[in-house]
Amino acid sequence: MPRVLVLGGTAEARELARLLLEDPRFTVLSSLAGRVANPRLPVGETRIGGFGGPSGLAAFLAEDGVDVLVDATHPFASTISRNAALAAEASGVPLLALVRPEWSPVAGDQWTRVPTVPAAARVLARREGGRAMLTTGRQDVGEFAALEAWWFLIRVVDAPSCALPPRHELLRDRGPYTVESERTLLRDNRIDVLVTKNSGGDLVSAKLAAARELGIDVVVVDRPERPAGVPAVPTAAAAYARLVGDA
Ligand code: NAP
Numbered sequence: 001m002p003r004v005l006v007l008g009g010t011a012e013a014r015e016l017a018r019l020l021l022e023d024p025r026f027t028v029l030s031s032l033a034g035r036v037a038n039p040r041l042p043v044g045e046t047r048i049g050g051f052g053g054p055s056g057l058a059a060f061l062a063e064d065g066v067d068v069l070v071d072a073t074h075p076f077a078s079t080i081s082r083n084a085a086l087a088a089e090a091s092g093v094p095l096l097a098l099v100r101p102e103w104s105p106v107a108g109d110q111w112t113r114v115p116t117v118p119a120a121a122r123v124l125a126r127r128e129g130g131r132a133m134l135t136t137g138r139q140d141v142g143e144f145a146a147l148e149a150w151w152f153l154i155r156v157v158d159a160p161s162c163a164l165p166p167r168h169e170l171l172r173d174r175g176p177y178t179v180e181s182e183r184t185l186l187r188d189n190r191i192d193v194l195v196t197k198n199s200g201g202d203l204v205s206a207k208l209a210a211a212r213e214l215g216i217d218v219v220v221v222d223r224p225e226r227p228a229g230v231p232a233v234p235t236a237a238a239a240y241a242r243l244v245g246d247a
Pocket of ligand 1: 007008009010031032033035048049050051052053054056057072073074076077078079080081083136137197
């Protein structure tokens with residue numbers, strides 16, 4: 001019975017854990033970083049907390065008898081993805097990446113694409129000010145702290161611990177959202193610009209459709225590079241099929 005370690009923190013990771021748990025040919029362990037106070041837990045065995053870098057993860061793979069490693073972390077969690085690639089190479093454990101497809105602009109979208117969150121903050125700094133909605137996550141909000149000309153609606157799962165922009169409102173929510181609810185939120189808060197990472201997936205994409213309908217500018221942070229040479233699949237079902245094929 002191959003033992004699969006799923007590096008998670010995403011809906012796709014939870015879905016893969018469910019598929020593997022239901023299949024008696026596998027045992028599965030999910031891993032979460034422990035960033036969120038009340039995480040959505042996957043079914044089955046779960047561990048929480050860092051491994052201690054690539055060497056810690058490699059040691060864990062050996063101690064726990066992991067046969068296959070699946071990196072199903074968020075597309076912006078680049079450190080753990082790099083660690084997974086290094087640990088897999090060092091230990092000889094096969095690694096599969098589960099990477100949800102990114103969003104692409106469609107007709108009517110007004111996107112400004114930037115390479116990083118600080119670059120998104122610089123785009124706003126160059127504009128005269130207004131009302132922006134931030135959906136880049138708790139860890140990146142501090143990048144906007146110096147922007148005094150802007151009022152921010154900051155949507156986060158847990159409250160940020162960093163410095164915040166002088167004029168803001170915190171909205172604690174984790175979705176999923178509907179186009180209708182996103183349209184109402186953007187309109188009621190008179191949002192001029194939406195700032196988002198290109199996270200991809202369906203759970204939080206309604207904001208893009210709502211922004212399109214309302215003619216709102218969207219600053220989209222492109223994904224960081226992924227480690228080279230790691231095979232990748234786009235869905236939990238595809239990851240499961242690959243694991244079954246290799247088992
Ligand atoms: P990161 O910067 O890539 O990783 C920082 C450190 O956190 C890693 O070096 C590792 O610690 C630990 N870590 C990360 N993911 C882990 C996991 N699944 N299991 C065990 N340890 C993990 O990660 P991040 O951007 O802070 O994201 C943390 C978690 O939140 C990820 O699991 C990700 O899937 C989820 N998430 C991230 C975002 C985002 O925008 N970044 C959005 C939604 C969900 P050690 O080096 O000590 O092993």
